Amino acid sequence: MAPMVRRILLVDVDLPASDGNEMSVYYTHHPIGLLYLASSVKARFPETEFRVFHTATSTKPLDDIKDILNTFEPELVGLRALSIAKQFFNETAVFIKSLRPLVPVIGGGPYPSVSYAELLSGGFIDMAVIGEGEATFIEIVSKISDRGTCPNDIDGTAVLKNGLVKVNTARKPIEDVDKIPFPDYSLIHISDYSGIENHALQKSSECAFILSSRGCPYACFYCHQLFGRKIRRRSAANVVAEMRAHVDLRGIHNFVFLDDVFNLPADAAKSLLRLIAVELPGVKLNFPNGLRTDRLDDELIDLFSAAGTVEMALAIETATPRLQRLIGKNLDLVKAEKAIEEATRRFITRLFFIVGFPGETFDEALNTIRMAARFPYAAQPMLSVLRIYQNSPFYQQLRPDEAQARAIAEQEKKQLHLEMFDEVNFYGDFFPADKVPLKSPDLKELLYLWMRDVFINPERIKKSHSVLLKHLDGEQILEFYRSVFNKPAFSSKELEKLLR
Structure with missing residues (x-):
């Protein structure tokens, strides 16, 4: 018998492109999590129809959602977002509920997984899926079909019951991830991503996204633990x-891996790279998300090269061992530096650094900048100001009062990366120096030093350009610099000036 839930709308809520916000394009990738949900439900209920909508592909996303609601008439809606898009997530949820008040709205992904209490209490959603969603969503669809109403007893969810937030038993992760159907790419049009890049600085209309593992054993304070600690x-x-399948069906040869920590266990990562090198010669691999820097040995770096790796991102965050322990990352900085030195010479490498941690001194932040300056072959070193999110470990550590909490909420709306003449809008300005020693004037000075010694350092630009030449043609190199400098009109003449 066909399920009562016949039509499901899944929406990936990104920052609206109409805002002109760099993050709406810079960090956008295909809604692979929603495609996994759809394929998993369709494996159980083949008659169920899905529509998947990604707000980043639209300049008028709410108008488009209204059209889908009117023409598709979904009986269940799922919304997914990162915390960076919380404001638009809430706005989207309210909009959908105003048009379809009787249709259950389920929230999932990083933002609802940590902020379920505020979303449920505020009436934005009817249920939150916490963590990995496939098995949970199948049960949600099944029970709504059986009961005709949104259930409140499903493992891995939170609901509002009698005015109180009820967190149900945590759902065990799916152990055999090979049994999860491939994400259903037939539900999106890759051409919709024309003109949109992703966080590997690749054209999202010319690549596919791969999740080869789930989970991460580390407990970095600023990361979402969506898939748990076990890999x-x-x-x-x-x-x-x-x-x-992507190569044969879509002619795609450019792949972006989204694993939380691809190179653990190392033997498994090496086996995969060896097989890709043999079975899929000519593909290009990108790793913009999760590589554990101090676990990159020479053999693994050689295998990345053999398999066709073009780009990778390595997150160091801080050069201070004390802060490494504070943030839960615990990098072996000596091993990390050795690996970075080799990787930056062979791949288009992005290095991530953060300043503005609670308790971080000016000298400690300066040491992080000095560390970044030691890697002149890094194609894109990036410095971020720490962002504090509600319900995060740093938020709990700071214990903000009402005024401080409002200031943190405002900071969430700002861009992640520093610009030279922009207002810093730093949360530390609202806390005493014993909690957050750095203040906005300190960050402005640090930004100047970062720009001078790292980002626009002539030696770095020349040496990193030599790495770009190994992987990209002339037009692709110009596109790379247009993205890095956020300057769409960047020309070959400007590049020539940089390289003199």
Whole structure:
């Protein structure tokens, strides 16, 4: 018998492109999590129809959602977002509920997984899926079909019951991730991403996204732990089969891996890279998200190269061991520096650094900048000011009062990366120096030093350009610099000036 839930709308809520906000384009990728949900439900309920909408592909997303609601008439709506898009997530949820008050709205992904209490209490959603969603969403669809109403007893969810937030038993992660169907790419049009780049600085209309493992054993304070602490890897054959389907069906040869920590366990990562090198010659790999820097050995770096790796991102965050321990990352900085030195010479490498941690001194932040300056082959070193999110470990550590909490909420709306002449809008200005020693004037000075010694350092630009030449053609190099400098009109003449 066909399920009562026949039509489901899934919306990936990104920052609206109409705002002109760099983050709406800079960090946008295909809604792979929603595509996984759809394929998993369709494997159980083949008659169920899905529509997947990504707000980043639209200049008028609410108008488009209204059209979908009117023409598709979904009986269930799922919304997903990162915390950076919380304001627009809330606005979207209110908008949908105003038009379809009887249709259950389910929230999932990083933002609802940590802020479920505020979303449920505020009436934005009817249920929050916490953490990994496939098995939970299948049960939600099944029970709504059986009961005709939104259930309140499903593992892995939170609901509002009698005016109180009820958190149900945590759902165990899916152990055999090979059994999860491939994400259903037939539900999106990759051409909709024309003109949109992703956080690997690749054209989202010319690549596919791969999740070869789930989970991360580390506990970095600023990361979402969506998939838990245990690493669950797909078999190498399973991953290659998905990649081959993209090559055969869509002519895609450019892949972006989204694992939280791709290179753990190292042996499994090496096996996958070996198989890709043999089975899929000519593909290009990008790793903009999760590589554990101090676990990159020479053999692994060689295998990245053999498999066709073009780009990787390495997150160091801070050069201070004390702060490494504070943030839960605990990098072995000696091993990390050795790996970065080799990787930056071979791949287009982005290095992530953060300043503005609670308790961080000016000298400690300065040491982080000095560390970044030691890698002249890094194609894109990036410095961010720490952002404090509600319900995060740093938020709990700071224990903000009402005024400080409002200031933190305002900071969430600002861009992640520093610009030279922009207002810093730093949360530390609202806390005493014993909690946050750095203040906005300190950050402005640090930004100047960063720009001078790292970002626009002539030696770095020349040496990193030599790495770009190994992987990109002339037009692709110009596109890279247009993205890095956020300057769409960046020309070959300007590049020549930089390289003199």
